[in-house]
Amino acid sequence: MSKGLATILMTVITVIFCMCTVLLPPIGDPNSAPNQHVTPYYIEHAKEDTGSPNIVTATLADYRGFDTLWETSVMFVSGLTACLILLNNTEVGDKILNKGKKGGKKREE
Amino acid sequence: MQILIIEAMLLLFLIFITVCILVSKDILACTIIYSAFSFCAVLTYFMFGSPDVAFTEAVIGTMSTIFFVAALKKVDRWCK
């Protein structure tokens, strides 16, 4: 009963999403709303401002370099978190967090 | 909105692979089919004109298959 209801609900939501994608503008349209203000400036002035013919790298690393800095730091923090969770009760985890032998400061009291 | 015939074939194949993953009961088979999904995604990104995203997806697809198989060693392979 609940499995059939879940299937029907998922199909209805998928059909609604597919119908809404027809309303979006075409992909390379120069008159759509996101392509009006900043994008023509980037396309016209990327080669002479940054000196690189690759507009993707020029946008990522020169015009929006600040965002790439925080994206890199998010990747580092997520890798660190996954590593610390996975090494919870192992020997390597105890060596990283200095538990066990070296955590004897509290036990000496 | 114009869509090429090969893009339509790739996208339909993507949906078919997803349904196969959801229906299957062998988790190891799901992992292998997921790497086929990643390969179809690589071709889709290449068709839409961004080769560096396709390149990254190819590499990450390989890495995620290795991670899933390694993580599957502690869990029972047959899920009901």
Added chain:
Amino acid sequence: MKNNSKKTNSMKRPFGGIVLDSSFRIIIPFTLVYGIYILTHGEYSPGGGFQAGALVAVGIVLVRLIQGADKDSFNVTGPLAIVCAGVGTFIYAATGWLTMIGGGKFLDYTYLPVPMHHWGELHALGILMIEVGVTVCVMMTIIDIMDAIIERLDDDTEEEVVCDE
């Protein structure tokens, strides 16, 4: 008796086979050189830091899986990999601080304190330094997640974990 001896981890043993042993020594140097090529040509052709980091990490992971975890080549293990990932992010931020020392705003490449004269070359140098930082961070993150997953497989007992019904 069996509890006292060291349990072998099935993913830390070498994979074996003479075909893999002799063919990876030819393929892996080309993979690593191609990764560095993509890093340095990131501003001229499609590429950049993220792709190069993923490629070099795949090369190192493949060597680790084929040769086993006991050999000394590419001996970057878990704790060292976490530290080096932080060093990669630090290189990125240090480029920004260098431009502030030179007299401009944060991450403004025209004010790098390097004796070059044309500002196009200064921008190219700034982009290269940033991409090196991103490459190191991505490569070390992938390696240390793989090391953490393999460490978890240490007790090789037959645990029967059944999915929820």
